[in-house]
Amino acid sequence: MFTVGNKPVDAITRLTMEVAGNYVSPTELTCVTPNFEIHGPKECVIQLQIAGGDLTTTWIPFNYFLNTRALKSLAYGPGLLQEVAFNAPVEFIIQARNDLGENRTSGRDHFEIKVLKKTPLAEGEEKQ
Numbered sequence: 569m570f571t572v573g574n575k576p577v578d579a580i581t582r583l584t585m586e587v588a589g590n591y592v593s594p595t596e597l598t599c600v601t602p603n604f605e606i607h608g609p610k611e612c613v614i615q616l617q618i619a620g621g622d623l624t625t626t627w628i629p630f631n632y633f634l635n636t637r638a639l640k641s642l643a644y645g646p647g648l649l650q651e652v653a654f655n656a657p658v659e660f661i662i663q664a665r666n667d668l669g670e671n672r673t674s675g676r677d678h679f680e681i682k683v684l685k686k687t688p689l690a691e692g693e694e695k696q
Contacts (some may be wrong), residue, residue: 569614570587612629614630640665
């Protein structure tokens, strides 16, 4: 059970979302996190309910977050300078940010990078 807030609950509420869990071992269960769009980026707690029984008194915190937006993110570093060598490895940093301009803290984003060099048109030359 995923419940909005930072405290465990005694019973399922309208702020609770239920998902099926998978037994992996005596010390591990897995599940797919539910879509929390209706609640937005929030703190929540995860508790277990086994075979329709009571919710566990032990719980773990979990955070939902806004997705990264390329238009809000930054890229900077020496690999983006005009003087870099063609076909040579370069390094730069991506500061991932969400729609609110907040820095991402969760990670696991995948980036597809395409580096282009814009060449200015010569005087009198037309753009094609």
